[in-house]
Amino acid sequence: MALITCPECATSVSNKAAACPSCGAPIAGAAVSAEVGVNLTTTQETSKSLKARILLFSAMFWLGCWWLVVASQSGSPAGIAVPVVLSSIGFFGYIVTKAMVWWHHK
Ligand SMILES: [Zn+2]
Numbered sequence: 617m618a619l620i621t622c623p624e625c626a627t628s629v630s631n632k633a634a635a636c637p638s639c640g641a642p643i644a645g646a647a648v649s650a651e652v653g654v655n656l657t658t659t660q661e662t663s664k665s666l667k668a669r670i671l672l673f674s675a676m677f678w679l680g681c682w683w684l685v686v687a688s689q690s691g692s693p694a695g696i697a698v699p700v701v702l703s704s705i706g707f708f709g710y711i712v713t714k715a716m717v718w719w720h721h722k
Pocket residue numbers: 622623624625626627636637638639640641
């Protein structure tokens with residue numbers, strides 16, 4: 617239990633109280649919605665950065681695959697090293713990021 621200041625009349629009120637005993641302003645509801653708001657913001661930020669990484673890694677993977685097809689048609693074995701590395705990084709980055717997304721979900 618903690619004492620908070622009533623937003624309406626500045627009296628010290630328990631944060632478990634449903635309403636301020638002095639002026640009747642709702643306390644517990646306001647505290648709960650503030651906590652939920654903070655949690656939603658945190659989750660949204662995390663998933664957005666992870667979504668950006670999934671996009672980046674899948675773009676690297678598909679670019680590497682496309683590049684590999686183009687390079688293999690030219691017939692030089694040395695030319696496929698870069699697209700193989702690129703699509704490998706994209707593939708493993710995608711797997712790792714998917715695992716991180718799964719880890720973030722409770
Ligand atoms: Zn009050």
